Amino acid sequence: MxxxxxxxxxxxxxxxxxxxxxxxxxxxxxxxxxxxxxxxxxxxxxxxxxxxxxxxxxxxxxxxxxxxxxxxxxxxxxxxxxxxxxxxxxxxxxxxxxxxxxxxxxxxxxxxxxxxxxxxxxxxxxxxxxxxxxxxxxxxxxxxxxxxxxxxxxxxxxxxxxxxxxxxxxxxxxxxxxxxxxxxxxxxxxxxxxxxxxxxxxxxxxxxxxxxxxxxxLNEQEKMAWDAYLKAKWDNENSMEYAKKVATKEGREEGIKRNKRRKRGREIEDRS
Known part of the structure; x- marks a missing residue:
């Protein structure tokens, strides 16, 4: 387009x-x-x-x-x-x-x-x-x-x-x-x-x-300027949304790893 x-x-x-x-x-x-x-x-x-x-x-x-x-x-x-x-x-x-x-x-x-x-x-x-x-x-x-x-x-x-x-x-x-x-x-x-x-x-x-x-x-030049603003705005919003998803996924994965480490630590304590 x-x-x-x-x-x-x-x-x-x-x-x-x-x-x-x-x-x-x-x-x-x-x-x-x-x-x-x-x-x-x-x-x-x-x-x-x-x-x-x-x-x-x-x-x-x-x-x-x-x-x-x-x-x-x-x-x-x-x-x-x-x-x-x-x-x-x-x-x-x-x-x-x-x-x-x-x-x-x-x-x-x-x-x-x-x-x-x-x-x-x-x-x-x-x-x-x-x-x-x-x-x-x-x-x-x-x-x-x-x-x-x-x-x-x-x-x-x-x-x-x-x-x-x-x-x-x-x-x-x-x-x-x-x-x-x-x-x-x-x-x-x-x-x-x-x-x-x-x-x-x-x-x-x-x-x-x-x-x-x-x-x-809007004339042609103004329309191009407005479309450029919209494209930059949408690109920025998409980038921010993607960054949030990545941060959420990484945070969830880190939480799972922490829980596993804690579980292993408790198992070691129980065996000792």
């Missing part, structure tokens, strides 16, 4: 690198990202417009490690947003997100600026996660991290924040979708499962997402 004939669902995966950037990361579709950010920040910030930035940030000094973002953009008021998608658990994911965010704060001043008054522009990172933090509880899928005064609980500094969304912990069913954020998260988690556009996601912004995400609307 040729790559462009590989079977797949009607809609692409929005959490894949290809799918995420196709839906959220193009100038023609930036209204989708603007809507998502405004729903997510729910009045804390209002994004009027966005400019997409380069995804690599090398820093002002060569000693700083290069930061490669999934998506980075700047709002009309100068606020900066990093959107990171993480499919598998990573040991230092929190650290990486903090480093990425801090790199944008650090690089707001350059050597050419004279008499800088430390007037920083806001920086926010949004982490879309297909795994869960070990210390989070069931049902706690939204984590909005801000700098607060521990004594009073009041926000100490309102121009820096991390927002993490654990999609596996978002388990609401259709009748429970009461907010726009609910509908957004349901769409992100279930887009690949739909075979048609559901009526409860009939808002224009969702309609545009479905049109962009429909496999039949």
């Amino acid at each position: 040729e790559m462009h004939e590989m079977p797949c669902g009607r809609f692409i995966d929005p959490l894949s690198d290809f799918g995420f950037k196709r839906i959220f990361g193009t100038e023609a579709n930036k209204d989708i990202l603007i809507d998502f950010l405004n729903v997510l920040f729910a009045g804390e910030r209002h994004v009027a417009d966005l400019t997409f930035n380069q995804n690599e940030n090398n820093g002002q000094l060569s000693i700083f490690r290069k930061a490669v973002f999934d998506l980075c953009c700047t709002g009309a008021d100068g606020e900066q947003f990093i959107i990171e998608v993480q499919r598998v658990k990573q040991e230092y994911f929190k650290d990486r997100c903090l480093y990425y965010s801090a790199s944008l704060v650090r690089d707001q001043v350059t050597a050419e600026i004279a008499n800088w008054k430390y007037d920083l522009k806001p920086v926010y990172l949004i982490g879309l996660m297909d795994f869960c933090f070990e210390d989070s509880l069931d049902g706690q899928y939204l984590h909005e991290i801000r700098l607060v005064n521990r004594s009073s609980g009041q926000v100490f500094y309102d121009k820096f924040g991390l927002t993490f969304i654990e999609l596996p912990r978002f388990k609401k069913h259709v009748p429970e979708l009461s907010t726009e954020l609910d509908r957004w998260l349901y769409l992100l988690k279930n887009l690949t499962k739909f075979d048609q556009v559901p009526t409860f996601l009939s808002q224009p912004v969702f309609g545009k997402v479905f049109r962009i995400a429909e496999v039949c609307n």
Whole structure:
């Protein structure tokens, strides 16, 4: 079977690198990202417009490690947003997100600026996660991290924040979708499962997402990129499944050997 004939669902995966950037990361579709950010920040910030930035940030000094973002953009008021998608658990994911965010704060001043008054522009990172933090509880899928005064609980500094969304912990069913954020998260988690556009996601912004995400609307080059992702995904899943089977078989065989050694040891003790 040729790559462009590989079977797949009607809609692409929005959490894949290809799918995420196709839906959220193009100038023609930036209204989708603007809507998502405004729903997510729910009045804390209002994004009027966005400019997409380069995804690599090398820093002002060569000693700083290069930061490669999934998506980075700047709002009309100068606020900066990093959107990171993480499919598998990573040991230092929190650290990486903090480093990425801090790199944008650090690089707001350059050597050419004279008499800088430390007037920083806001920086926010949004982490879309297909795994869960070990210390989070069931049902706690939204984590909005801000700098607060521990004594009073009041926000100490309102121009820096991390927002993490654990999609596996978002388990609401259709009748429970009461907010726009609910509908957004349901769409992100279930887009690949739909075979048609559901009526409860009939808002224009969702309609545009479905049109962009429909496999039949991909051009030949995009279709090849999507098929390549699917092949890599299936190959990885098959490799992991095979590794699990081998480990299970080896563990079972080792257990049998241990039991035999113990049995022989008891027989020797009994004869002595």
